[in-house]
Amino acid sequence: MKLRTLLLLFLAAFVSGCGLFGGGGRGESSRTTGWEYNAEETGNIPYVSGYEQEPGPGxxxxxxxxxxxxxxxxxxxxxxxxxxxxxxxxxxxxxxxxxxxxxxxxxxxxxxxxxxxxxxxxxxxxxxxxxxxxxxxxxxxxxxxxxxxxxxxxxxxxxxxxxxxxxxxxxxxxxxxxxxxxxxxxxxxxxxxxxxxxxxxxxxxxxxxxxxxxxxxxxxxxxxxxxxxxxxxxxxxxxxxxxxxxxxxxxxxxxxxxxxxxxxxxxxxxxxxxxxxxxxxxxxxxxxxxxxxxxxxxxxxxxxxxxxxxxxxxxxxxxxxxxxxxxxxxxxxxxxxxxxxxxxxxxxxxxxxxxxxxVTEYRRGADGGFVRDQYGRLVQDTIADYRNFRDGNANSQMVESGNWNSEEGRTTKDMYIQYDGTGNFSSLISxxxxxxxxxxxxxxxxxxxxxxxxxxxxxxxxxxxxxxxxxxxxxxxxxx
The missing domain is CATH 3.90.1580.10 (paralog of FGE (formylglycine-generating enzyme))
Incomplete structure (x- = not known):
């Protein structure tokens, strides 16, 4: 009985086009406006339901x-x-x-x-x-x-x-x-x-x-x-x-x-x-x-x-x-x-x-279009760098003297003291x-x-x- 009920439910879903199998075609309507999705007369409002990701190769x-x-x-x-x-x-x-x-x-x-x-x-x-x-x-x-x-x-x-x-x-x-x-x-x-x-x-x-x-x-x-x-x-x-x-x-x-x-x-x-x-x-x-x-x-x-x-x-x-x-x-x-x-x-x-x-965003040229490099890839500009987030504080220093936060332009290399070639200690962290x-x-x-x-x-x-x-x-x- 339970199996029969499930089969009937699946059949009803298929016939009514409820999108169980990745549908979202004509016949479905918006719960917001009642307008039909993907229909020319309502402006082709896009809608895809039931999406299930397929694993990529490997x-x-x-x-x-x-x-x-x-x-x-x-x-x-x-x-x-x-x-x-x-x-x-x-x-x-x-x-x-x-x-x-x-x-x-x-x-x-x-x-x-x-x-x-x-x-x-x-x-x-x-x-x-x-x-x-x-x-x-x-x-x-x-x-x-x-x-x-x-x-x-x-x-x-x-x-x-x-x-x-x-x-x-x-x-x-x-x-x-x-x-x-x-x-x-x-x-x-x-x-x-x-x-x-x-x-x-x-x-x-x-x-x-x-x-x-x-x-x-x-x-x-x-x-x-x-x-x-x-x-x-x-x-x-x-x-x-x-x-x-x-x-x-x-x-x-x-x-x-x-x-x-x-x-x-x-x-x-x-x-x-x-x-x-x-x-x-x-x-x-x-x-x-x-x-x-x-x-x-x-x-x-x-x-x-x-x-x-x-x-x-x-x-x-x-x-x-x-x-x-x-x-x-x-x-x-x-x-x-x-x-x-x-x-x-x-x-x-x-x-x-x-x-x-x-965090990056794609660079745009003077005409507003995307900029590509010589290999056709979109050029990206960094707008936020969180690699040092909550890490750039005085307690993170590896030296006791000075205040790392108080000086302008300090980087991770300054905070963790990289090797300078003269025998000074290096943490190898950057x-x-x-x-x-x-x-x-x-x-x-x-x-x-x-x-x-x-x-x-x-x-x-x-x-x-x-x-x-x-x-x-x-x-x-x-x-x-």
Missing amino acids: LVFIQGGTFTMGRVEEDVMYRWDNHPRRVTVASFYMDETEVSNQDYREYVHWLNRVYPGDRQKINSALPDTTLWRSELAYNEPYVTNYFRHPAYTDYPVVGVTWEQANAYCEWRTDRVNEQILVSRGVLQHDNAQNGENVFTTNTYLTGLYDGTAGEKPQENPDGTTRRVKWEDGLMLPTYRLPTEAEWEYAAYGLIGNTDGELLTDRKMYPWNGAYLREDSRKEKGRLKANFVRGRGDMMGMAGALNDNADISAPVFSYDPNDYGLYCMSGNVNEWVADVYRPLSFVDVEEFQPFRGNV DEVRVYKGGSWKDRPYWLVPGTRRYLEQAKAQDDLGFRCAMTRVGSPQGF
Whole structure:
């Protein structure tokens, strides 16, 4: 009886066009005026109901919630920069795996095709493979092979800076949204695009991209055609680096440790328990992640390799956590979006904690039109910088004398005393230093705990540091 009632309700909803399946067509009326939506006689008032976001390629859904962020074991580094605090993270999407060499090669391939003569543009995106080089180790083969050889196609990309990771996210956003419009028949693939006439999500939405029209342009109810608008909900939000809170929340995968609203077991790692080896009968003794087991032991004894990886391992190695995410501990460290501050746990909000907000707006020319750079991207100007919010106070100084607040033009470098080349102390903290997390193939187990954190200048890279992308979820946390 209950099933029959549900079927009748769905049938009625479908027939009446209530928008349960992303509708919002003719026949629906405004509760404000009674005027019909999307009807020519009432001025084509736009309305789309029942929108449900589709995950972008490579992403899995991370249902948000509350968790205790921060240290879960002894602070062996004595940094006191990660005290536990209760926060809430909104639902979002995250890459199933770390970005692989193949994923990143697609980016480089696209740059070579679209900007064939611009070596500066292309070289700025290349990973720094020389980071594999060591004065007292024979790592030269990795310098030549790790990024380009097919043997490492499915290995995580490393040697990329935080800035390069962000550029990749921006490029990926544009290619995914371009493909959505192509698959809908709105556009055709334009392999000849170059210079300023390159598809970006923003230039298309602002009417600046002149691409090749497809066979099914977006239609108005009166039969006329138009460009797709953001309000249509066809294109996806931007790919981006996850915040530190998002990354840590996703790594723990606590969705598998709840009974109603009760958290039955906290976690030290992305898996249950405090052990690093499998305890199941079939896989007993196998390590659950790629890390350094002991001094000089990168992979174990011949015939019984403990993690089967001398350096990093393919991105689908080991078991995923309860969200379906691979290698959230070990393999390679991963960049996150946050600017590093020792006291962020005191300053940030309880909902969606993040330090690093820089608010921008698109620059307009004298004629009021948007300004583009030589690569067709809209130029952005900073209108607000919150990276130092609640951090620029006298108590944040690392020196006892003087009042940092009383002098004009002081910056983060002045507050934290950067190294000046003459032997003076440096904190290495600035607005260009970012957090990274997760532990790697060359780290001890302490760094595999998602609550631990380290930092590095955003223009630097390491041979064990990669990244994965995230995407904001719009609408309800899990759908209605």
